[in-house]
Amino acid sequence: MGSIDNAVQPDIDTAVAGGEGAHSAGGHEPGQADDSQEPDRSAGGDQPDPDVSPPPDHDGPTVGRRRRPRMRWVAGIAMAALVAGAGYEGWLLYQQHDRNVAAQQALEAARNYAVTLTSIDTNAIDENFASVLDGATGEFKAMYAQSSGQLRQLLIDNEATAHGTVIDAAVRSTDDDRVEVLLFVDQSVSNLVVPEPRIDRSRIRMTMQKVGGEWLASKVELP
Numbered sequence: 001m002g003s004i005d006n007a008v009q010p011d012i013d014t015a016v017a018g019g020e021g022a023h024s025a026g027g028h029e030p031g032q033a034d035d036s037q038e039p040d041r042s043a044g045g046d047q048p049d050p051d052v053s054p055p056p057d058h059d060g061p062t063v064g065r066r067r068r069p070r071m072r073w074v075a076g077i078a079m080a081a082l083v084a085g086a087g088y089e090g091w092l093l094y095q096q097h098d099r100n101v102a103a104q105q106a107l108e109a110a111r112n113y114a115v116t117l118t119s120i121d122t123n124a125i126d127e128n129f130a131s132v133l134d135g136a137t138g139e140f141k142a143m144y145a146q147s148s149g150q151l152r153q154l155l156i157d158n159e160a161t162a163h164g165t166v167i168d169a170a171v172r173s174t175d176d177d178r179v180e181v182l183l184f185v186d187q188s189v190s191n192l193v194v195p196e197p198r199i200d201r202s203r204i205r206m207t208m209q210k211v212g213g214e215w216l217a218s219k220v221e222l223p
Contacts, residue, residue, distance in 0.1 A: 103171045106179035106208040109135075109215035111166045114204060117220070118164025118187045122156050137211050138218035160191040167201075177210040178218075 113135045120128055129148050136144055154160075169183040183204045190197045207219035 099174050099176070102176070102210070103174045103179055106174070106210070106215045107169060107171050107181055110179075110181040110183060110206045110208050110217070111169050113217050114166050114169075114183050114185050114206065115164050117217075118162060118185055118202070120155055120160055120162040122159055122161060125152055125155060135217055137209055137216035140217055140220050158191045158193070160189070162187050162189045164188075172205075179208045179215070181206045181208060 116128075116131050116135055129152060133141060133145060133148075164185050164187045167184045167186055169181055172180040172182050174180075183206060185202045185204055187200045187202060188197045189200055202222060205221045205223050206217055208215045209218040210216075
């Protein structure tokens with residue numbers, strides 16, 4: 001038996017030794033993955049599959065189409081507001097221009113009327129009175145017409161003469177058809193009592209009213 005065991009044992013040992021050498025040289029144990037078959041991902045990381053394209057972005061064109069009408073709507077409102085503002089400004093400028101023109105016309109009429117009102121010639125007194133009434137309207141015209149008879153006789157009896165000169169005049173207030181003017185007038189006066197002319201200085205506040213396209217004096221005051 002001893003010889004049989006000794007004869008078999010070397011063969012087993014040799015077989016075991018040969019198997020271990022095979023495993024150590026290049027064999028793999030069952031269930032262990034072969035690293036040599038794995039793709040190398042360390043160099044480039046995870047790379048997308050070139051055959052797979054990203055899904056299309058549907059939001060971009062749709063949002064653009066939505067924004068364009070909205071922008072046109074906002075731009076339209078802004079343009080309408082701009083046009084309306086410009087129209088209103090134009091209307092204000094036009095209205096102011098009309099008032100400036102009216103003020104200048106009324107001022108010129110008031111200056112001329114002040115000279116007519118403060119100038120008297122007893123040799124042409126009827127013409128003087130007619131000119132005063134022609135340039136008046138409303139309250140002042142009614143008052144002057146009522147007192148003109150008595151005033152006319154008084155001027156004739158005293159052989160009075162006068163000539164007025166407007167030194168300065170300015171518009172105090174203006175409206176569409178009514179302008180208030182302040183005038184400074186020097187009046188050269190002579191009569192039987194004072195034959196040598198003397199200068200009377202007066203401040204006259206005159207309200208001019210537009211009647212039938214003409215500026216007429218509706219109120220005359222000596223403040």
